[in-house]
Amino acid sequence: MHSSTKSNLLVASCYAGILALGMVVGPKFGRESDAAKTGDFTPFSASPEKIDQVLGIIEENYVDPVKADTLQNLAINQILSHLDPHSSYLPPVKAREQSQDLEGKYYGIGVEYTVLNDTMLITSVKTGPAEKAGIKAGDKITAIEGKNITGAQISSEKIVPLIKGRAGTVVNLRVKGRETNREKDVLVKRDKITVSSIDAAYMLTPTVGYVKISKFGARTDDDFALEVNRLQQENMKSLVVDLRHNGGGYLSAATALADEFLPDKQLIVYTQGEHEPRTDYFATKSGKFEQGKLVLLIDETTASASEVVAGAIQDLDRGIVIGRRSFGKGLVQEQFNFGDGSALNLTIARYYTPLGRSIQRPYKMKPKDYFDEASKRLEKPEVNPVRVKDSVSDKRNSYKTGLGRTLYGGGGITPDIFIPVDTSAFNSFYYALRARGLLTEFLFSRLVNGYHPTSLKQIINEFNLSDAQYRQLIALALKKGIKTTGRTVEIARAAINTEIKALLAKVYFDQESYFKVLNASDKAIARSLQELKQP
Template structure:
């Protein structure tokens, strides 16, 4: 593996990366990755024997009934891959395309994000400068019909809606909408175009010298987007930086190393990879970074995986900054994607990666390794300055000898330098049911979110507070959905749930950055990081 390889190296359990673009309609996913072969039948010879393919050929030629050969091949591949590690994965064509497009950060479509409330689609986000916004669609519009077909009140599936809106670049789609309770007299005509989506969710100055950048995934343009945002923040006077990688499931390997390079001088070892068929390859910072000096904190949590862990591991091992939060997910394996002629693909683990001090942060995984596919928040308590996490697969911990000033813990994941506790509400069964049911989103978009207000985003961030009646009304709504709660639970949940609702309103009115700026006002982990950097 050369440093400048163009192969698609994934270090992500892509659960996090696909969430954003999964909401964006109108995508006509192009195959931007190389394809190997042109046959729609996938060769499955094992070793030099070719037994699997031979068996499928015999079935196709001799079995008593007609069979769908491609389905047999898919089943065989799935069973083979299941015997490997948790991250080697066979993807059907549509899944492979969606995964690649999510990480590429662009797609062909109209750039609309919607939410379904009471069998009606509500526009809750528009890509700035995208086709839908340019054509006149507004946040808050309710979609009634697409290309003349009614979609409101007919219990249509999201897949069916997606199929109606998706199409080739340059082709038209018409959408009839209701605005402020009245159907517009004419549908809005939108031409599908290429839409770019940044993986930098928020970038702003916290105070006169401290900046915050939130990164949702490591896609093809993440390093470029990050560098542009960082340059603007430095112009505004930022001398201290907090990089938020919480809930970032990873992405492209090269994006992680390119972003990490911004924190170091030239030729610093950031990470290296090695595998049975892959010789050791070292990855270095490529130039003096834009933020090579200045106080730095990186925020991580249980869902920070792979590419996020590469960045955090380099910052920690090389003592460039502090890591704040909770132990990261623990994914130290690298996947390469091999494409097939029918659009399907195999994400195959080809190497392990190691932090500069030689740590492999991959958790050992049980035989039933499917449990690692979707990381979930584990119950945690704070003991002294470190955190004890209840986990069926927690790694043994020991001190790593190489780092002089602040020895680090080995074992699965990156253990932070400054531990923060899990919010008790996150482990509450009541709150979990509310989150799983998307009840906060349903209530905000269905009952609170109206037309964009006249006041500015600055006024909203500084002065807006949820009306007193809103939380009581929300609790009534929760009861109608069959979720009961105690008086104690209702009192304990009020601050967090009100913040959740205010943040969603900020996003609805003013975009992604407003969401994080509202949520961050009461974020304990961020407050700890700010306090830690303020003394440096």
């Protein structure tokens, strides 16, 4: 870590404590300056001892109950709000969850779940302790170690500390069975759970492979190399890498993946910041797929480390990028850990593609507006951004590839081939059902127990929501306050049917089956296969 960065972090930490005091005892111990009125703060003292003293006085003498940690957190978040949208403070639970997610392992029981109707609903069971104990997707957990976990106050923050723990320890779950609807106590011995960042890897055609990557964690490159070796043994000649809905992760994992496609000594990306000198990342000669045809799929949720890979592939003319304009996050965060388990993710540098493009979108607006911008593109589907003047087609930020193609910087990765949102199927009704978890609720309450497929092929070829089932789903939506019209409901039916079919495939088979169902009617996949047929 650069010494200047650490020094700045210490100053920021001091300011955090000072801000906390200023909010509570400012009138007594300090005065507001003209700068403070515009968002800056002039501290009355930078003494850590005095800060601790005053926090102690507040805790022991303040008129109302108050927690010093809460004041400190408020102050830290206030400071970070004046930096960029991606610098953030993580409380201990969030910091631990993020670390485990990217490391690809944790100690627990091996389930995926959602909180639905104030109840913990198991949506998927991995190979591991929960499966051995007989827990199935669709079961509900109503209590953990005798502690009730149902009701309006239940949340992941409360569930995670109860369900995770040291390997070998036993957790007592009260399980309400999907099929019996009866409760029983189940003892599950916790163990190490390994989570791959590869969601699916299979052959789309006899010669075209497909790999879906959900995030860039510590194991991503190793997992990818294993899957590519397997697919090459199945005669894979061309490859589609799906980075849609991949919000990023470790920069080192992204450069390692890009290295799999690029020849020795090619520049993948470089980073640079006020206190961080330029650092270049180069490919090596150990790539597993440096020769075959390559397609990358991206969309508005493709961000950060994913954009590093897409930018390198595009700048170096290594493959074709298909989809919609990526999120536009070109900032690098470093995590600073505190003794209480919390952490500060601080932006320390920007990254630049091999041609020197910065992908970062402007962020001078409110944070909510910044993060909502990508999703709002779906409300008013953008035309092909190559043909309009916006942040990604500004001629002042244009670059030429080795093959003479023009690329732009400053607003995400613009795909080589644009695939607009299919508004003939995906509309407000569809998105509302997904956002509220109603497709999952309907699946487990109305479909799972009455349907018993024997193969994935049966689900793909035979399952369709009946008219009666679709009316039941509409009734559920109305009950939950979702506004509908006859036209929006009818337009969304095909997309909803496909999503339900994919969810069924995941419940009865595995996560890869979920993507096999979705990809069968995916226009970006179809266009990818079309492009890979070209000489």
